[in-house]
Amino acid sequence: MSDKDSKETTDRKPSTMDEITGVGTSWGRAMLVPVLALFTALVCGALIIAVSDLDLLSLWKSDPGLAASGTWSKISGAYAAMFRGAFGDLQGWSxxxxxxxxxxLAGLSVAVGFKAGLFNIGAEGQMVIGGLTAVIIGFSFDLPAIIHVPLSILGGFVGGFIWGAIPGLLRAKTGAHEVITTIMLNFVALNLLTYLLKSSAIQQPGRDDARSKLIQESARLPRLLSFMDDPRLRVHLGILIALVAAGVVYWMLFKTTLGFEIRAVGANPDASRYAGMNVLWLYVAAMGIAGGLAGLAGVNPTLGLQYRATPGFSAAIGFDAIALALLGRSHPLGVVFAGILFGALRSGGQEMQAATGISIDLVLVVGALIVIFIAAPALIRSIYRVKTDDVSVSITKGIA
Amino acid sequence: MELELRGITKRFPGVIANEDVNLTVRSGEILGLLGENGAGKSTLMNIMYGLYSATEGDILVDGEVRAFHGPSDAIAAGIGMVHQHFMLVPVMSVAENVVLGVEPLKKKRTPWMFLGLVAATLGLLLTMVFNLFGVEEGIEGGMVVLLAAFAGLAWILHKDALDIAESRSEVEEISAKYGLAVDPDALIEDLPVGLQQRVEIIKVLFREAEIIIFDEPTAVLTPQEVEEFFGIMRSLQADGKGVIFITHKLNEINEVCDRITVLRRGKVVGETTPAESTEQGLAEMMVGRPVDLQVHKADAKPGDVVLEVQHLTVDDDRGHPAVSDVSFSVRAGEIVGVAGIQGNGQTELVEAITGLRPGISGVTILNGEDISQGSPRHVHDAGVAHIPEDRQRMGLVLPFTVTENVVLNTYHLEPFSNGTVMDWSASKAAAERLIEQYDVRTPSAEAPASTLSGGNQQKVIVAREFSRTAPLVVASQPTRGIDVGSIEYIHERIVEQRDNGAAILIVSTELDEIMALSDRILVMYEGRIVAETTPDDTTTTDLGLYMAGATA
Structure with a gap:
């Protein structure tokens, strides 16, 4: 089994994959492509806005000046509305x-996987299992909030941890590739959720559709701005959980021996084995931690917003997380910024749709474009004539 | 033809890779370009081949200034390059590889290609027009299918038009002319490295190169293949081709070159001829200080047995026996060298001793303790230092900093961590101490190992493994592919470890290294130890015979 591992990665030159996931690149260089990708995606979004308005398009023939100013005001109006919606007032921030x-949280999950050289496509399923576990704890017990909230959150972490550790174990024991197993476990988790939501132990009594019982009030994540007495200010404990988790993941990756091992295995499994690390066990550990983080992501919509589990509460966040981890260069701080950016695009998109009539789907297009530009760094480099890494490597070889 | 580099300077941000380099090569001569790894040879050749553009200076072909914007310009000017790492398609035949990109084509291919292109363009235009006038999607889909069919047909006909017979006869013609015997129908993947190199040379000649650059061509060849390669270079020379031969091996450059140019730190530091230079003089010019090509060591004073290997049998990756019933011992204070051609079980032997590969049968005993079943961590902590044969695959995590690589296998121990939390300041202090002590050339302890030259990467590994007192040192290919200065340095350190009482097992395919370092020599052939001797009792010729399977 260990021989299999050593064969998988014989080439340790910086690969395109390393470049895309941002593993092992320097700070400035790691920031460059995501920022340019974001900028390029917004420019493309602007182009889409410009060409998708037929009235404006026909105006170009008769009065180009008016068409140009109209297009400009439309684009700037859309982006201004988006920005206002995301950061313009307290409700936007919330x-x-x-x-x-x-x-x-889900982005951190994928990022930890990347750092260990693993592709965790299964954040979605881990979210589902984590969220469901938290909900079950949430409605099953009657405890003081000071115990019930942490216990439910912990349940979410453990549920996700176990669901994530399964593909880790399969990889370590049988060599089954985690991409396949995590994708399949997503289906298992999503359908298991629908099935369980209809079982008598979980389903809300008196209902036919798939929805769980409400959690106890003591298990709800407290709203941070409840003192302002505005039901629209939904921001809850979840964002603090996410920030603390990012801090802990940073500390774990860069300050502990476990993090050193995870990063080493991700960068070079052969050298890690040579250095006496237990590569197979580390796959299990890293996937477990990744799953636990995704489980915490699942806690957010369930304990924080809906106060129950419903089919599709995960809302494909586990898939967006892959994009997010790429944008954040698999670095906890980068993931936090990327997460806030994606959150802002979504909340701002609602305002944009309301104010300008441009569909919120544009936001999804921009999000997807960001990922494409990051996944194709050569494209970004050629657009902005950024030199490749190879040159800088050969330079430093020149002096040594 | 005459190729001249005049005042070439190449600056990368913050670094000068080449500074004011002047170089001339004419038809019918072999110019040797000598320099350590990182001296700027490759940058210079990449400028000459159009891969980089020079910051300052000119490239002159027959006295005329030329600008190369890419390799195609250089090829058009009659310059060819044989890279150190071959650029061949393994599943294609020799002839196919040679003509790749400049395929001779059968007549009558053009109308089909033209037709295909016209069809594609028409289809696209029509689709757009239909689209504009809002014709139903059915027509659009039909157009696309039709278009794809035309394009596919054109492509197939174009592909068939490759004139393979013509390609083969051209390959055979070049082979015969320069003594480059190779079967044009053989698949690249079936050919040994030496023959693959011939294919690369034929490729260059097929593109009608007049000046041919060889980048470290002998690094991948066996001694016999090197001799044949020299023959090829001479026949190229006889045919009036100009040759630039890049190497850092001193004996080769004196044997085959007409003139020698030495580069150091990006500058030309000397120009000479084999007649007026010695290996010693060239080495000094290359390194910039007097170099000792000999290893000086006192007689060994062997002590107690440290490593005892008994009847060890090990399988390779495919489950075939790689090491069969091998027994030997290494004493404190002696260096035992294992000689052998690559692939005769040395790799598996080392991996079995260091716990990286399970043995099938037999035992390895370290200072009385059976370590046969130990994990790599157990063997390491029991006191085995290991310099692995492939430093980039196993010895280092290249994206990691020098500091992280220095603690790579001791990170779980005091003072680098308490077992859970790393102490990076202690780690960095240790790394800085070792950088100083082992003269590792790196911008800082925080620089990624990937930015260091091969010699300095190896020094990081040697520093790491020698920085703790290990009773046994296992070193595989400790100086492969690194420069003269670093080789000298690493050899001194190995002898120093011996004199401090370590037992040392060296595995090397370089006979000179085995002869220079070892107190005792074991020769491995097909997984067995076929001879045991000492440097005083044998010659490299005899060792070569044992390595080829002759029995002692």
Whole structure:
């Protein structure tokens, strides 16, 4: 089994994959492509806005000046509305952070996987299992909030940890690739959720549709701005969980021996084995931690917003998380920024749709474009004529 | 033809890779370009081949200034390059590889290609027009299918038009002319490295190069293949081709070159001819200080047995026996060298001793303790230092900093961590001490190992492994692919470890290294130890015979 591992990675030159996931690149260089990708995606979004308005398009023939100014005001209006919606007032901030919290946690999950050289496509399923576990604890017990909230959160982490550790174990024991197993476990988790939501132990009594019982009030994540007495200010404990988790993941990755081992295995499994690390066990540990983080992401919509589990409460956040981890260069701080950015795009998109009539789907397009530009760093480099890493490597070889 | 580099300077941000380099090569001569790894040879050749553009200076072909914007310009000017790492398609035949990109084509291919292109363009235009006038999607889909069919047909006909017979006869013609015997129909993947190199040379000649650059061509060849390669270079020379031969091996450059140019730190530091230079003089010019090509060591004073290997049998990755019933011992204060051609079980032997590969049968005993079943961590902590044969695959985590690499296998111990939390300041202090002590050339302890030259990467590994007192040192290919200065340095350190009482097992395919370092020599052939001797009792010729399977 260990021989298999050593064969998988014989080439340790910086690969395109390393470049895309941001593993092992320097700070400035790691920041460059995501920032340029974001900028390029927004420019593309602007182009889409410009060409998708037929009235404006026909105006170009008769009065180009008016068409240009009209297009410009439309684009700037859309982006201004988006920015206003995301950061313009307290409610904007509240909504941005509310949406950002599960994105950050799921993004951290994928990022930890990347650092260990693993592709965790299964954040979605881990979220589902984590969220469901938290909900079950949430309605099953009657405890003081000071115990019930942490216990439910912990339940979410453990549920996700176990669901994540399964593909880790399969990889370590049988060599089954985690991409396949995590994708399949997503299906298992999502359908298991629908099935369980209809079982008598979980389903809300008196209902036919798939929805769980309400959790106890003592298990609800407290709203941070409840003192302002405005039900629209939904921001809850989840964002603090996400920020603390990012801090802990940073500390774990860069300050502990476990993090050193995870990063070493991710960068070079052969050298890690040579150095006496237990590579197979580390796959299990890293996938477990990744799953636990995704489980915490699942806690957000369930304990923080809906106060129950419903089919699709995970809302594909576990898939957005892959994009987010790429944008954040698999670094906890980068993931936090990327998560807030994605949260802002979503909350701002709502305002944009309301104010300008441009569909919120544009936001999804921009999000997808960001990922494409990051996944194709050569494209960004050629657009902005950024030199490749290879040159800087050969330079430093020149002096040594 | 005459190729001249005049005042070439190449600056990368913050670094000068080449400074005011002047170089000339003419038809019918072999110019040797000598320099350590990182001296700027490759940068210079990449400028000459159009891969980089020079910051300052000119490239002149027959006295005329030329600008190369890419390799195609250089090829058009008659310059060819044989890279150190071959650029061949393994599943294609020799002839196919040679003509790749400049394929001779059968006549009558053009109308089909033209037709295909016209069809594609028409289809696209029509689709757009239909789209504009809002014709139903059915027509659009039909157009796309039709278009794809035309493009596919054109492509197939174009592909068939490759004139393979013509390609083969051209390959055979070049082979015969320069003594580059190779079967044009053989698949690249079936050819040994030496023959693959011939294919690369034929490729360059097929593109009608007049000046041919060889980048470290002998690094991958066996001694016999090197001799044949020299023959090829001479026949190229006889045919009036100009040759630039890049190397850092001193004996080779004196044997085959007409003129020698020495580069150091990006500058030309000397120009000479084999007649007026010695290996010693060239080495000094290359390194910039007097160099000792000999290893000086006192007689060994062997002590107690440290490593005892008994009847060890090990399988390779595919489950075939790689090491069969091998027994030997290494004493404190002696260096035992294992000689052998690559692939005769040395790799598996070392991996079994260091716990990286389970043995099938037999035992390894370290200072009385059976370590046969130990994990790599157990063997390491029991006192085995290991310099692995592939430093980039196993010895280092290249994206990690020098500091992180220095603590790579001791990070779980005091003072670098308490077992859970790393102490990076202690780690960095240790790394800085070792950088100083082992003269590792790196911008800082925080620089990624990938930015260091090969020699300095190896020094990081040697520093790490020698920085703790290990009773046994296992060193595989400790100086492979590194420069003269670093080789000298690493050899001194190995002898120093011996004199401090360590038992040392060296595995090397370089006979000179085995002869220079070892107190005792074991020769491995097909997984067995076929001879045991000492440097005083044998010659490299005899060792070569044992390595080829002759029995003692």
């Amino acid at each position: 909504e941005t952070l509310t949406l950002a919290a599960p994105l950050i």
